[in-house]
Amino acid sequence: MDSNSNNTKSIKRKVVDQLVDQLVEGCEFATQLQLLLSHQHSNHHTDQTRIVSGDPDPVDELMAKILASFHKAISVLDSFDPAANVSVPIVVEGSRNASCGDDSATPASCNGGDSGESRKRLGVGKGKRGCYTRKKRSHTWTVEARRIDEDKYAWRKYGQKEILNTKFPRSYFRCTHKPTQGCKATKQVQKKEQDPNMFQITYIGYHTCHVSEETQANTEPFDHGITMDSDNTLAATIAQDHVNANTQEQESLIGAGVVKEEDHNSGDQNKDYCEGSSTNGDLSLVWQDAMMFDDHQHHQNYYYRGEAITTSHQFAFIDNDQLSSLFDSYCPYEGTSAM
DNA sequence: GATATTTGACCAGC
DNA sequence: GCTGGTCAAATATC
Numbered sequence: 001m002d003s004n005s006n007n008t009k010s011i012k013r014k015v016v017d018q019l020v021d022q023l024v025e026g027c028e029f030a031t032q033l034q035l036l037l038s039h040q041h042s043n044h045h046t047d048q049t050r051i052v053s054g055d056p057d058p059v060d061e062l063m064a065k066i067l068a069s070f071h072k073a074i075s076v077l078d079s080f081d082p083a084a085n086v087s088v089p090i091v092v093e094g095s096r097n098a099s100c101g102d103d104s105a106t107p108a109s110c111n112g113g114d115s116g117e118s119r120k121r122l123g124v125g126k127g128k129r130g131c132y133t134r135k136k137r138s139h140t141w142t143v144e145a146r147r148i149d150e151d152k153y154a155w156r157k158y159g160q161k162e163i164l165n166t167k168f169p170r171s172y173f174r175c176t177h178k179p180t181q182g183c184k185a186t187k188q189v190q191k192k193e194q195d196p197n198m199f200q201i202t203y204i205g206y207h208t209c210h211v212s213e214e215t216q217a218n219t220e221p222f223d224h225g226i227t228m229d230s231d232n233t234l235a236a237t238i239a240q241d242h243v244n245a246n247t248q249e250q251e252s253l254i255g256a257g258v259v260k261e262e263d264h265n266s267g268d269q270n271k272d273y274c275e276g277s278s279t280n281g282d283l284s285l286v287w288q289d290a291m292m293f294d295d296h297q298h299h300q301n302y303y304y305r306g307e308a309i310t311t312s313h314q315f316a317f318i319d320n321d322q323l324s325s326l327f328d329s330y331c332p333y334e335g336t337s338a339m
Numbered sequence: 340g341a342t343a344t345t346t347g348a349c350c351a352g353c
Numbered sequence: 354g355c356t357g358g359t360c361a362a363a364t365a366t367c
Contacts, residue, residue, distance in 0.1 A: 122347060159359060172358070188358090 144201045148189045153207060155187060167193045177209035184208065 154176035163170045168191035175183035183209040192198045 040364090092354090156342095158361095160345075161357065161359095164356065170357085 012066060092317075097153050133205060139206065140202055140204045143199055144192070145199055146197060148201060151201075151203075154186070163190070166190065168196070175209055177207075181209040 148171075155173035156178075157171055157173050158174045159172035160169050162173070170188055170190040173187045176184040177183040184205045186204045188202045188204070190200050190202075192200055227245065
């Protein structure tokens with residue numbers, strides 16, 4: 001690979017980063033505008049009229065569309081990988097990924113075509129392990145929770161690591177749907193030293209997997225599409241906007257009780273909870289030392305600009321179908337991309 | 340047998 | 354060179 005190619009990739013990455021930053025900023029402004037307008041409308045309606053039940057506010061609708069557009073654009077750019085040397089999003093269901101580690105189902109590009117079927121533990125497979133392209137930057141956000149399964153997505157643990165200067169190991173989870181749908185969402189869970197009853201959960205990337213709308217509504221307690229980097233105030237704004245939102249899913253979590261992985265893991269149950277429909281006690285993905293605790297409070301602290309905001313969570317989402325259709329429109333090369 | 344977890348190895352980024 | 358993120362064979366569980 002020559003230096004010109006590297007320079008081009010570097011430039012592309014910078015451009016993408018700048019575009020994302022601009023979009024995030026624009027999104028933030030739009031959110032603030034939405035709050036402002038909704039506040040004004042709220043006062044207006046209170047003073048003069050009543051909103052007919054079920055009749056959507058056109059301002060809110062419009063703002064929601066604007067925000068959705070921002071989120072879509074951000075998602076597309078966030079999934080753009082300059083290293084892939086193609087100008088298309090790399091998250092395409094069932095497609096191969098140029099970054100070898102990103103799609104474990106199709107890693108052949110890592111090892112010169114090794115199918116992986118005859119891998120030995122060491123030696124023979126040398127050069128295969130750890131072969132991946134680490135995401136230099138992806139949208140991340142951190143929550144603090146007493147349970148690691150509070151988001152109710154289906155996660156599969158793929159690693160655990162001792163981290164320097166930390167008492168407890170960090171566990172790595174990826175979306176269960178990664179092999180089948182290429183969902184790139186991951187999360188890292190680490191028990192807090194100060195309070196071992198609490199877990200710091202860092203989410204990385206957005207879910208692109210498809211779940212039913214009903215499931216989606218019940219299993220996405222907070223917005224994977226809106227909350228960007230931990231230093232972004234957008235999420236804080238939105239969090240405040242939704243501070244009084246629905247808390248039913250949290251109550252269902254509270255009622256879930258202590259469930260260890262081994263306890264609920266019976267065949268078909270796995271499928272159920274993998275689909276994210278686990279609201280009846282089979283939802284936990286808990287590793288050996290990640291036990292749940294008395295959960296009467298069950299709140300989460302969202303960190304924005306280093307400040308914690310305690311809130312219940314019920315945000316708006318980027319709909320996965322929207323995302324897919326977006327890819328369709330943005331990605332004319334789908335399926336034929338030269339990864 | 341199928342699926343999930345564990346854990347040592349490998350590699351990218353700093 | 355060190356650290357952290359990911360891979361994948363081995364192992365565990367159902």
